[in-house]
Amino acid sequence: MIYSFQPIYNQNSKVLILGSMASVKSLEMGFYYMHPRNRFWSIIAKVANSQVPESIDGKRQWLLDNNIALMDIIYSCNRKGSLDSDIKDIVPNDIEKVLATANIRAIFCNGRKSYDTACKTYPHLKFNYLPSTSPANAGKWNENEWLEVKKFLDSDAYKKRFID
Numbered sequence: 615m616i617y618s619f620q621p622i623y624n625q626n627s628k629v630l631i632l633g634s635m636a637s638v639k640s641l642e643m644g645f646y647y648m649h650p651r652n653r654f655w656s657i658i659a660k661v662a663n664s665q666v667p668e669s670i671d672g673k674r675q676w677l678l679d680n681n682i683a684l685m686d687i688i689y690s691c692n693r694k695g696s697l698d699s700d701i702k703d704i705v706p707n708d709i710e711k712v713l714a715t716a717n718i719r720a721i722f723c724n725g726r727k728s729y730d731t732a733c734k735t736y737p738h739l740k741f742n743y744l745p746s747t748s749p750a751n752a753g754k755w756n757e758n759e760w761l762e763v764k765k766f767l768d769s770d771a772y773k774k775r776f777i778d
Contacts, residue, residue, distance in 0.1 A: 615692055618707060619646060621685030622674055627716035628681040629766045630709065631658075632741075634727040635688045637696035637748070645670040646684055649696075651749035654724065657760045658682065662767065681767055683716055685709065687723070687731045697750060698727035706735040713739075720766040725751065 618635060639649040647654035655673070659666045662680040667673055677684055689707040693700045709732075712718065721739065723729035725746030732741045744759055745751060 615690050615703075616641060617690045618686035618688060619644075621683065621707075621709075621712055622646075622677050623683035623685070623712045623716045624678050625715055625717065626678070626681050627683035627712070628719050629763055630683040630685070630712055630716070630718045630721045631724060631763070632685060632687045632709070632721060632728045632732055633724045634698050634731065635686050635691055635693065635701060639696070643670075645673065646686075647747065649749060652747050653749075653757075654747040657747060657757050658763075660757070661761060661763045663764075683712055683718065685712065687728050687735070696748075698725060698746075698748075701727060704731060706731060709736065709739075720763075722763055 616635065623630070633646065636646060637649050637652070640646060655666045662682070664676070664680060666676050685707060687707055687709070688701065688704050690705040691701045692703045720742060721732070722742045722744050723732050724744055725748065726743070729741055729743040742762070745756060
């Protein structure tokens with residue numbers, strides 16, 4: 615059984631990004647998206663128009679400073695390797711605690727497994743699918759879809775819109 619990291623958020627968070635479950639490399643390093651070929655940190659830097667620090671503590675604070683909440687939709691599971699297709703015995707994470715505290719305007723799912731798990735677990739919420747930033751998804755990736763997150767960070771016109 616493997617377990618996800620603690621969510622990163624505060625009352626100022628405007629968007630929630632949900633991963634599925636951390637890769638083997640990320641679990642080894644103790645933080646989200648630490649595989650060197652994962653595109654998460656490079657694309658989220660473009661979304662926020664700000665350089666992401668190298669250190670884990672720096673990344674955590676950067677997310678908070680840029681009003682981005684981050685967590686995995688899966689709290690625990692069984693999996694050999696890092697592929698989402700190998701995930702079994704899913705125990706979902708409680709995203710309601712983030713939604714109760716933060717000023718979330720939109721929820722984005724990093725990849726199909728995250729999206730499918732979120733929709734199944736929380737059918738009353740609205741989730742936005744984004745292509746996975748995983749290196750396993752390199753051939754099917756378009757960063758322009760990720761830039762949609764920016765409008766929810768930049769404009770006060772977007773209010774809480776995640777409930778159907």
